[in-house]
Structures are given as structure tokens and as C-alpha cells.
Amino acid sequence: MINNSTNRRAAISATAPIRAAIVGTGYIAEFHARAIREAAGVELIATCDANFGRAKAFAGAWNIPRAFDSLSKMMEETQIDCVHILTPPDLHFSLAKAALEAGVHVFLEKPMCTSTAEADELVKLAAERGLYLGVSHNFLFSAAFERLRAAVHAKELGPIDHITFNHFYELGQIRFGPFDNWMLRNPGNVILETGPHLVSALLDLAGAPEALSVTADRKVTLPNGAGIYRRWRVRTTVGRTAIDLNINFAPGFPQRTIYVRGLFGSALLDFDADTCVIDQRTPLDVDFDRFKRSRGIASQLRRQALAVLARYGLGKLKLVRRGNPYQNSIQDATAAFYAAIRNGQPLDVRIAGRTGRDVIGHCVGIIEASAIDVSVTMAARAAADRPALAAPPTVLVLGGAGFIGRELIRQLLAAGYGVRAMVRGSALPLDEFASDRLEIVGGDIGNRADLERAMPGIEFVHHLAHAQCKTWDEYLANDVEPTRLVAEVCLSAGIKRLVYTGTIDSYYAGAKTGTITEATPLDPEISRRNYYARAKAAAEDILTEMSRGRQLPLVILRPGIVIGRGGGPFHWGVGRFSENICEVWGDGRNKLPFVLVSDVAAALVRAIEVPGIEGKSYNLIDAPLLTAREYLQELQRRGDLKLSVIYQPIWKFYLADFAKWTVKVLVKHPDRIRKPSYADWESRTQKAYFDCTRTRTELGWKPASDRQRMVDEGIGVALEPWLEATK
Structure with a gap:
């Protein structure tokens, strides 16, 4: 692998494609993969994720040649010029630093880092190595923002008197989890995660804010004990311009807008619609002026809405290299990043590492001005903090952190069973069970070693885990084949019964x-x-085949439409x-x-208690x-x-x-x-x-x-x- 940044810059300046890789295959990875594919002279050659199965499935879906489970291994075994880091924010610094030290350009999803100190170190390191460090503030590349930006910078609206930023968008994790998400571990993290959308636009339109007045309220306590503020109101100024930033994470009609009022006119941007309409006076008398302006606004909206729809439709047909507004913004931000690398030019200020650092600095300033207590972070409770086990567990629950799984654990404990719950991520969703008969272990049902470590002493296994997938190949890799593995390990361990939770959806x-x-x-x-x-x-x-051919002690339960707590x-x-x-x-x-979920859980408990039902299935309606x-x-x-x-x-x-x-x-x-x-x-x-x-x-x-x-x-x-x- 080339570690010398000078050699790497020389290689990239040639005609060969820029070799790119993705780290982290969550929701945003698909948008980046598509953007890389559409960028001129760029080749997506590798991906990695801590969950190797997920990395392989993503690589298969996007025809990426190589998949890895660590960045270090990927950089050792492939020649990469640039890496897109799309992991949770608390991993951004360490991964970006490792890539930069290896002579690899870095494009980070926002937020750049979790502190200004980390961001400063990355900016300095990139400068020392002569490498590009970019941050995907992709909202700034939407067609609507480009129109607003051009109008403001060209002073078409005159001197700007007031700008209002609204981010009214429910944060579903607050109600539905996962509650161990980085964003919910500390009450200030929601601003570090969401704030960059507003702050990056503020910096680009007006400049650095001055003294801040911040109110954070509508606090809610999550099941993990963390306190999250759902409404934030920020007031500041930039020179003569008054600034309001309003954020609301509670349920309600979604609205992400920017309103700009100037001496000569106003503009209203709607990020979700990808429209930006400008309102200015006409030479007509007042009543006719109002009519003309209203028609003008309607005309602008009509043209822009049709253009958005046309780009989406033509993009789906692959007649143009465009898609929905969100995809387009990521695509254009990515294209700007690679164009700078290819041409040896400075990065667009909107995605420059220094801007990313400033955005984090102002987000931290908002958190500090709110005076909320961020001294305690919510992390997974250490095993030592849990009650000592009264007896070895005999029931293993896979998928215990889910809707049905939590109710099952509740009823198993109430019935006196010792339970071991294997969770892939944090144990926070199970913190409500402070029991000396519950043991929580980490693991992935797609990993044989994890399953084998969870089996000692187990007599009964409940398999409720399932993956959230988009393609059939992903379902095979992350749901079907892991179920086969669970059965294999159960047979090897000699368990008394495996209870599998299917669904009535498999019937017509x-x-x-x-x-x-x-x-x-x-x-x-x-x-x-x-x-x-x-x-x-x-x-x-x-x-079923393993039950018939290899005597797997199996019982299948198929719940209906499950509702309840x-x-x-x-x-x-x-x-x-x-x-x-x-x-x-x-x-x-x-x-x-x-x-009812309580009745489903009751049936699941009965399924390990009733003798002689191996090989049978039961519908739960x-x-x-x-x-x-x-x-x-x-x-x-x-x-x-x-x-x-x-x-x-x-x-x-x-x-x-x-x-x-x-x-x-x-x-x-x-x-x-x-x-x-x-x-x-x-x-x-x-x-x-x-x-x-x-x-x-x-x-x-x-x-x-x-x-x-x-x-x-x-x-x-x-x-x-x-x-x-x-x-």
C-alpha cells in the first residue's frame, strides 16, 4: 500500500480512476455508494463494516469487489485513495486519523467529530500530509439552497435583516429506539448530530454567530434513563442580521425551512420540497403588486416542483444522473470533493475540513449556552453493575431487545426462569429488568463463536431475532442463513427445544x-x-427439514398482528x-x-413447558x-x-x-x-x-x-x- 502522500497525490493526478472505499454500511451508505458511482473518474473498490456479514451483503448489492470487517485490514490489503467514513460520530476521529496517517484522503459524514479538539487534530494532520479532508454538509448542495445562496451572496435581497432556520422533524429514536444510539447517550448529542444542518447553512449565508441565547425544553426521559430535550430555540446575531434557529424533535408536521428577509425582498427555502421562492416588489400599485407577487410565487413553486419531479423520474429511468433531492445533494457534494482532488484545487468551502471544525465549534457553543447538564453520558451498564446471578440461566432469548422479546423476558422472569439474552448492540433496551435471574451477553446470531459462547447451561432457545433488509440477498445473508446457524449450534449443544417465531404473513x-x-x-x-x-x-x-432429518427439537409459533405495550x-x-x-x-x-403482545409472550413461555409438541407449529391469533x-x-x-x-x-x-x-x-x-x-x-x-x-x-x-x-x-x-x- 502507498503510504507516502506525495506519491498518492501524483497517482491521483494521472488518468487512472480514484479508488474509493466506504466504511460503515448503514442507511446513509447507499446514498454515498450511488454518489461515488456517479462521480467522474472514481471507482468504488471496497467496503467495510464491523459486522462482516453486513459488509459482504452491501458489497454484493453494489458489486463492490472486496469486503472487510476493519479499516486497517482494508488499507493493508487494497490500494485505496479515499475513504468515506459513515460510522456513528464517536468513531469518526479514530478512523479518519488512521486513514490520514496511512496517506488516504477522507470524506466524513457530518458531524465531523464530537469535539473541536478532535476536529483540529484532523485538520492539522491532513494539512501536514497534503491530503484532502472533507465533511458532507450535503444540505448545502441541494438545488433549493444553491438558489438561496446565489441570491444572498449576489445581494439580490439587499442587506439581510433576519434569517429564520426551522428544523421541525420528529426524531423517531426518542419514541422507538434504539435507545443505545450515540445520538441519545448524552442530551447534547442531538445538537451535534442535527445541528450541523442548520449551523453549516448559517455560516455559509451569514457568517459566524455572535453571543448565543439558547433555551432547551420539552425534556423526556428515555427507557435507558437518558434525558433528551426535544425543543431547542437559539437566538443570535451576525453583524446587523438577527438569527433564529428553531429545532423540534417531537411528533408533528415535518418542516425544514430557511426564511431570509432583506431590504429588497425575502426568500423561503423548503428543503424537503427542494424549492426556494423569492418575493420582491413590482412597479405596480399596492393591490396589483400583491396579486402579481402571489402569482409569481405560485409560478416559481410550480416550475421548481415540476423540475424536482422530472429529475426524480428521469433519474429512475437512468436518462439523467439524478434522483430525489436528498440523493442529488449528496451526489453533488461528493462530486465537488472528487473534482477538487482530481484538479488539485482547494475544497469547496461548504465541505472543507476547516468548515466542519467551525460547525462543530458552534454546535458545542449552543450546547454550552443552553446550560443543560451533559456531565453524565448514558452507556451500556457494565456487567459488574448488574445483580449477581442467583442461578445459571436455562433459557436463551435471541432478539430479546425487540418488541416481543422484551415482553417474553418479562414473563419468563415472572415465571421464575433464569434467562440469558444475547444482544448484538447495547444492553440498554433491557435495563428495565434489574433481575438476578437475567444475564445479558453480547453477540451476533450470524457468528458461530458468539452462539456457542451463549449456549452453556441452556435448555431452551427462543429465536425471535430478525434483520431489517432491503434486498433478497440481504435477507438470505442476514436472516435466513443465521437461522440455519442457530439450529446447527442448538443441535451441537443438545438443547431440549428451539422455539422459532415466524409470522402469519407467510400465509396467503x-x-x-x-x-x-x-x-x-x-x-x-x-x-x-x-x-x-x-x-x-x-x-x-x-x-423443518432439520427437525425431520436430524431430530432438531423444534416448535414454530406464528403470531398475527401484534399490538400492545x-x-x-x-x-x-x-x-x-x-x-x-x-x-x-x-x-x-x-x-x-x-x-396482544402479552398473549404472544404467554404462548412462547408455554411452548417450552408443554411436553411432546416437538415438530409442531402454532398460530397465535x-x-x-x-x-x-x-x-x-x-x-x-x-x-x-x-x-x-x-x-x-x-x-x-x-x-x-x-x-x-x-x-x-x-x-x-x-x-x-x-x-x-x-x-x-x-x-x-x-x-x-x-x-x-x-x-x-x-x-x-x-x-x-x-x-x-x-x-x-x-x-x-x-x-x-x-x-x-x-x-
């Missing part, structure tokens, strides 16, 4: 079904169903929710297969008690909400899906192999009747079967965290 449950029992086969057309249903069915097939009240089993809109699957008049219409009525009444409910014919969902698939075929998208299925969409109506007589009889299962309890626990209790978040 449309109008033509009639009654479904455990004797009903899973959907014979499962290969055309949604990937989640298909992955669960594939895992069941593997486990710890779950989201806006359940997609009812319809597709988007803000205050719910598109119901069909007419919403049939009773849906609801079941309560008596038919609520339709989608009734559920939504209760949801609105108890939440004091007004939802826009649309009873959408299934053919509309299908046609929209078919249109998207047609585009995928035209552009040869990797996901084009799955042709849309009308039956898959129609199955979401859940018009089948589930007969769970066998479950009730053989497991001795007694679900609520009471409408009032279903409404109280399934809707009322689930709504409580949401209502608390809106206060």
Missing part, C-alpha cells in the same frame, strides 16, 4: 383463503411475496401510515387477526374482535387525533408496485427479479379466518378474547409513549 390470507389452521400450507407462491414473509418461510423450511400504535398491519394519513388495505370492514375501521376509530378517539383515512382498493397498490417494477426492468435494477404479485398485496387485507383451536388446546393458551382488553392494552397502552412525546 386474502379473500379466497377461507379458514387457516396449522394444517394450511404456507403460501405456495411465496417466492413472489414480500421479502419479509419469504425470508420467514425460507427459515421455517430449513428448520412497547409497540407502535400506527401499525402497518392496519394500513400504510404516513404522518396523519392511513391508507387502509382494502375496505377495512373485515375483522383483523390481532393479538386471538378471536376476531376489531376491524381496521374500528381500530382506527379507537386510535383517533384515545389519541385525540384526526387522521385522514383512505380505504384504498388493493388494485391501486398493485398497479403502483407494477409501475415501479417496470421502471426497474427498464433500468436493469438488481431488484427487478421479483415481479409484483397481486396476491401479495391482497393478502394484507387479512380476510382469512384463523382457527387457533389447536393452539388453545395443546398449549393451554388463553388469549384476551375480550374487545375491551384488546382496545385498552393494544391501543391505549401502545399510545402512551406517543402521547407523552407530544406533550
